[in-house]
Amino acid sequence: MEQLELLMGGFTSALTPINLLWVLIGALLGTAVGVVPGLGSAMAVALLLPVTFSLEPTAAFIMFAGIYFGGLFGDSTSGILLNTPGHSSAIASTFEGHRMAKSGQAAKALATCAIGAFIGGLIATTLVVFFAPTLVKMATVFGPAEYFALAVFAFLAISAVVSESVIRGIAALGIGLALALVGIDGPSGTARFTLGMPQLFDGISVIVITVGLLALGEVFHIASRIHRDPIVSRIETKGRARLNLADFRKALPAWLRGTAFGAPFGLIPAGGAEVPTFLAYGTEKQLAKRRNDPEFGTTGSIRGLAAPEAAANATAGTAMGALLALGLPTSATAAIMLAAFQQYGMQPGPLLFERSGNLVWALLASLFIGLVILVMINIPFASVWAKLLSIPKHYLYAGITVFSMLGVYAVSSSVLDLWLLIGIGLIGFLMRRYNIPLAPVLIAVILGPMAETELRRALAVSEGDLGTLVGSPITATLYAVLAAALVLSAVQHLRHRSGRKV
Amino acid sequence: MSLTQHQADAGAATGPQGKRKPHFGTGRSEFVVVAVLYAAAVFLTIGTVTMNVQGKSAPGPQFFPILVCIVLYLVATLLAIQIIRSPKVPDNSIHPGHGQFSADMLHDLGHLGQEEDEAYDNAPSQTPTKTWKTYSDWRTVGVLLGGVVAFVALLEPLGWIISAASLFWLVAYALGSRRPIFNIGVGLLFSSVIQLAFGAALGLSLPSGFVGVIF
Known part of the structure; x- marks a missing residue:
């Protein structure tokens, strides 16, 4: 149990007063961006990355740990109270959650979410602590062909298997790969697509791309609709969010089932929490039908809310494990975290545990501390957090616009970056307008350079023989699983299409 | 659906x-x-x-x-x-x-039905209450786009505090705030706090513009 010792070391470096302050700031910020629809942890980390650059890495990552989980604590609040989920990870919790709120149990629903997020995150992070070394050992046998297969798997899983329209998913992927190509090509030293501008030799900063797509694109999108969408009414919550023992007993199995669905999905690049939350919701629905639960679908069942909430945070927890041990981002938020590591000159993956072991274990320890702080600030103050929903939108988005400009300018004090930001913001707006998924762009920008390097390395070693890409059992399995998933999703699309015509 | x-x-x-x-x-x-x-x-x-x-x-x-x-x-x-x-x-x-996820897939996974x-x-x-010629409100988007373009063009000559405060004011106005005088104050406060917090405390270099030349 070497891990426990290392984790204790992590706790001693994370439990200093100043680092506790950073976790608390992260947790507050994370919950805030989670509660407000349209924001989220990915955007928060992207906006904060440049301004935290003068902090030492451990402090910055401890804060990011708070934000990372915090975004999932508040995300179901707007779904429960307004019936409009602010994040796609909260859609599945909206069905039963809003029913509970309508029947006067809003406070109970918010408490169920907070405890569910805590349990899911806690179990998943514990799993990461115990299995990270195993993952690292697995990753050390990976060669160029395996890493390329992993990248292709992530690209296609996120853009084709889980997205609404395969063409739009791949289009998003193409945009991301194209953005990642700009700059000096590492292996050969060739300047590519820089138009001769030296500012572009380092490529387009990941911060410019993420802030443009997630923050400025969202502001343009809000502007295009704010005078048109009708105002939604909010259900008031009164009193403290609390659960009595009977409710707790009822919800506990659902939290655990949700965690069981969520945890494995953190390792699969399926874009985050959406798939497991819906799986968890579906299971609870079937179970309720079997035991004739009268609450489900009428006054709102606590189980139907508890399971998806736990699933979402369990996914986030194990996604952190996949990120740290394999260097594989499985969701948009994880992709931004990877970008954060790269900003500090670190590359997640097997070597990270050797080279920056202290930081990794401090980060894992602060994930635990962050969860405890989050549950402490969320349960007693759930209705206070809900007040964030009534911040006037014009101030909120004015602030976000100014802050995006600040963040991007802070990267390298370059006005060119700001022009790029506006361009990418417009692309982000177009993508939202035409229902093109954003996650594939982020994954492509982050993993694109890695995919290119590994592909060229593999082909250089084999002297151009394409067979080397599918030669090893690991790559063959990855491609086979990917092909099966693609076929399954094609069948599903076709079946639904014929179903709609009838 | x-x-x-x-x-x-x-x-x-x-x-x-x-x-x-x-x-x-x-x-x-x-x-x-x-x-x-x-x-x-x-x-x-x-x-x-x-x-x-x-x-x-x-x-x-x-x-x-x-x-x-x-x-x-x-x-x-x-x-x-x-x-x-x-x-x-x-x-x-x-x-x-948002097109992020396949609704068909989520439907199957969640056993979703009519309800x-x-x-x-x-x-x-x-619930649409009124319809417009285009889905997007191009006027608001246009004002906003003009605002950010002007901000980027004027950032270095005018300096952070003034240009950021103007950007804040313009976005708030475009998104429907009806307190223009009050918002000048909010914008100036916001940009100055950022200049102090991130410029002075965290050491980011923000352009001071002509204000910096005078002092």
């Missing part, structure tokens, strides 16, 4: 506001995306052909861009074909959803 963006086919959706005659462009504004994709592909093609290649590694620096170009041309063409064959609903009807779809469709934000 449901969580989604299954937009009805154009023919069916002319219902409530079916007075204007649909012409070829109706519901096909997504050609903008096709244009962006082709533009990116052409840019990459020109860049790849004219690339000044250094070194002679076996799959060289042009190899991967060629793959990306093929993907972009292919996907742009397929998207164009799809838009021509089945245009989306005309611009002025509401179509929610969830109805609950979602009854969400208040999706």
Whole structure:
């Protein structure tokens, strides 16, 4: 149990007063961006990355740990109270959650979410602590062909298997790969697509791309609709969010089932929490039908809310494990975290545990501390957090616009970056307008350079023989699983299409 | 239906506001995306052909861009074909959803049925009260775009505090704030706090502009 010792070391470096302050700031910020629809942890980390650059890495990552989980604590609040989920990870919790709120149990629903997020995150992070070394050992046998297969798997899983329209998913992927190509090509030293501008030799900063797509694109999108969408009414919550023992007993199995669905999905690049939350919701629905639960679908069942909430945070927890041990981002938020590591000159993956072991274990320890702080600030103050929903939108988005400009300018004090930001913001707006998924762009920008390097390395070693890409059992399995998933999703699309015509 | 963006086919959706005659462009504004994709592909093609290649590694620096170009041309063409064959609903009807996830898949995974779809469709934000010529409010987007362009152009001459405060004011105004005088104060406070917190405390260099020259 070497891990426990290392984790204790992590706790001693994370439990200093100043680092506790950073976790608390992260947790507050994370919950805030989670509660407000349209924001989220990915955007928060992207906006904060440049301004935290003068902090030492451990402090910055401890804060990011708070934000990372915090975004999932508040995300179901707007779904429960307004019936409009602010994040796609909260859609599945909206069905039963809003029913509970309508029947006067809003406070109970918010408490169920907070405890569910805590349990899911806690179990998943514990799993990461115990299995990270195993993952690292697995990753050390990976060669160029395996890493390329992993990248292709992530690209296609996120853009084709889980997205609404395969063409739009791949289009998003193409945009991301194209953005990642700009700059000096590492292996050969060739300047590519820089138009001769030296500012572009380092490529387009990941911060410019993420802030443009997630923050400025969202502001343009809000502007295009704010005078048109009708105002939604909010259900008031009164009193403290609390659960009595009977409710707790009822919800506990659902939290655990949700965690069981969520945890494995953190390792699969399926874009985050959406798939497991819906799986968890579906299971609870079937179970309720079997035991004739009268609450489900009428006054709102606590189980139907508890399971998806736990699933979402369990996914986030194990996604952190996949990120740290394999260097594989499985969701948009994880992709931004990877970008954060790269900003500090670190590359997640097997070597990270050797080279920056202290930081990794401090980060894992602060994930635990962050969860405890989050549950402490969320349960007693759930209705206070809900007040964030009534911040006037014009101030909120004015602030976000100014802050995006600040963040991007802070990267390298370059006005060119700001022009790029506006361009990418417009692309982000177009993508939202035409229902093109954003996650594939982020994954492509982050993993694109890695995919290119590994592909060229593999082909250089084999002297151009394409067979080397599918030669090893690991790559063959990855491609086979990917092909099966693609076929399954094609069948599903076709079946639904014929179903709609009838 | 449901969580989604299954937009009805154009023919069916002319219902409530079916007075204007649909012409070829109706519901096909997504050609903008096709244009962006082709533009990116052409840019990459020109860049790849004219690339000044250094070194002679076996799959060289042009190899991967060629793959990306093929993907972009292919996907742009397929998207164009799809838009021509089945245009989306005309611009002025509401179509929610972000397209991030396959609704069909989520439907199956969640065993969703009629009741969830109805609950979602009854969400208040999706009841159109009035229809407009275009789905997007281009006036507000235009004001906002003008604001950020002016900000970037004026940042270095005017300095952070003034330009950021003006940007804040303009965005708040465009998004519907009705307290213009009060907002000048809010904007100045916001930009000055940022200058103090991030400029002085965290050591970011923000341009001081002509204000800095005077003092």
